[in-house]
Amino acid sequence: MAKSNKPIVWGLFAVGGTVAAFCVPALILAHGLLVPLGVFGENALSYERVSAVIGFLPVKIVVLGVVILTLWHAAHRIRVTMHDFGIRKDDMVAMLCYGAAGLLTATALLGVMAV
Amino acid sequence: MSERTIELEILRYNPATDEAPWYQTYTVPCQEEWVVLDAINYVKDHLDSSLSYRWSCHMAVCGSCGMMINGEPMLSCKAFLRDFGRKIRVEPLSHFPIERDLVVVLDDFMEKLPRVKPYIVRDQEKPIEEGEYKQKPFELYEFKQYSMCINCMLCYAACPQYGLNSEFIGPAALALAHRYNKDSRDEGRDQREEITAAHDGIWECSFVGACSEVCPKAVDPAGAIQQMKLASTMDWYLERLGGVGARVKRSLSSRRTSK
């Protein structure tokens, strides 16, 4: 029996899960709830401010790090969850999950680098 | 000593006459401080001698009396009646085939256990003249917890992944592999990883954690498996780093085996 290649994705899953645990709840609270509800005022996350901040290279790296690692964490866990829900086409599910994570990684990368 | 009467609902299965298992209810006069196993023994001695089940020590060390008690895998000698209501449902351990009544077939585990080499593996045995292998307190502490397993199989009955895929090596066998991987005298981790780091080894585990919650000996197989995932992931990357990786790996393991 050959050793599994799971370590490639599992390493990302573990690191991503940690990053997600630390950052995502506050991110959702701030960017998904408090800003739209106007708690931080009219000008919160305005185009000028956000593009200025993301213009800094260190900020780019941190933002991309959080987004990409979390995406891969979620992709891997969704794959496992599909199996738990009884979907047994693991190869296809894996391709879809990691494929989507790859596409979104590219999206985030292109977006952040273009700012 | 106060008495109490319970309704014991037991899953029966006689391979010679039954197509499928069925429930039989016994009314059992019990002492307040009895455990479920005492009530079952009462049934066997006074009500129905045809009932089959396993037990031996009556003190949570032999590991043979595991059953589903109200749906939860437990040692029946450690499940006190006072913790349950008047009606108690007893079934054979989940995820194992039923041999007869409360007796399950353990062949699957018996076949898997030796595959993970649950014993000390050395590249070269030390000659007897050189004396014993010495261990520092911490070196004992590192694996002691994982050596407490009594092979009661509660963890397999609790593990949904084992229930869904019986090829999975499973919690207790993996925890025992970890026990030897963690032993400073052992050099067999590479060999064990051929089994434990293969598809049906640690990677079949999704860290439900149920095994550790039901384990009567606080072995924490789920924790052991997560540690193995971490170690196997490191090993996997080091193996792919070529010469540098091999050197790092060697220096890590020689630090462990040097006395």
Place this chain on the structure above:
Amino acid sequence: MSRKPFVRPVPATTWYMRNGRYLRYMAREVSSLFIGLYMAGLAMGLMRLAQGPDAWNAYLTALSSPLALVFHVLAFAFATYHATTWFNATPKAMRIRWGDGYVPGPTVVRAHYALWGLVSLVILVLVGVI
């Protein structure tokens, strides 16, 4: 007497209904769907940012739609659940030596929660002032 072991099949799609422990596990796993969707939205948002002020403002407007708000409430709940399960499990997966034993699990967990609080505060303040 010949043997005829009886196998009780496990239902592949509904097994987790058996007890609360499995349901809690599934809730933890399903958190990944919400976290993944949220991150997908964020990745798209970054793309909108690169496309200029109009695209970005449209994105901000979309964020305040009722549907988006409901989703983010759910996502927030699941992400928080993920975080607690993750931190509580950390000492099991990673043991740090301390003298002749390991750093006690509860200490590791508490340190994670403290750091979590700090990181969350920083994120809230940053998003607030930006």
